[in-house]
Amino acid sequence: MAYDEELADRVRDLVEGEPGLSEKRMFGGLAFLVNGNMAVSASSQGGLLLRIEPTRTESLVDGQHVRRFEMRGREMDGWLRVDVAVLGTDEELRRWVDHGLAYARTLPPK
Template sequence: MAYDQGLAHRLTEHFESYTDVETKKMFGGLCFMVCEHMCVGIVGDTLMARVGPDNYLTCLNEPHAREMDFTGKAMKGMVYVTPEGIDSDTELARWVGICESFVRSLPPKKPKKKK
């Protein structure tokens, strides 16, 4: 599945001054990893937002947000935001801010074991 290149460019610009962000192709789309934790991503033209369990219900009540049901089952702490919900850079930055705050509250990832 292709992902929205315009949204990818907007997110890349948002994170361009960060030293702890990398992009990875995942889920047929693109994910932005902050401190090695998935923060936001793009699936098609939709923002995949990792808002965390404490923000989940509040975010679901936002216009243009819905459950992330990528696997057929809702993933708690993850929502999809349609393009209408991130039309402006201000709205996109607000969603990214929610996700980034949650991800930065997580403990550091343990180093992967070498094989």
Template sequence: MAYDEALASRVRSALSDVGDLREQKMMGAICFMVGGNMCCGATGDALMVRVGRDGYEAALGQDHVRPMKMSGGRRPRGFVLVDPPGIETEDELKRWITRGRKFVATLPAK
């Protein structure tokens, strides 16, 4: 599945203050790596956010959020997808990206 370039551009803009940012394309998505750890990404028209296992259930309780599903049906706990209605405004988008950044800040840099 291709990713929405407009969403990817919005994510780039929201992460413009990150010094250790790298983009990596994988499985049709574009992922944004902070400190070598996947923070968020764009897959289709949804925002993928790494919220961690402890934040997974709470994130799924939010509007417009669903589990991330890999090919083959595997659902990695700790990653969610936020559909377009949940990231319409820049504030909503930044709130989700900040959630991903806070989680990866707890991980050792790679």
């Protein structure tokens, strides 16, 4: 499945002008990186794949629309899947994108 191009365009509008921004195909989706570090991605599985401060994972997971990213059967702290159901408005999308941008800005450039 290809990523949601409309969602990618919405994210692109929000991150426009971010210093060090680039786009890259990753994990089957379209990722937005800050200084080479992934912040957020329009996921090939729908919704967003989001990179966050690992210690914030538990406080952001809701068990229904926001959950830990799972790789090879293992849930990963610091990575979230956010369903499109909670991204209906620009404000809702901005809330999640801002989490990813904030964390990516703290990482050393690649």
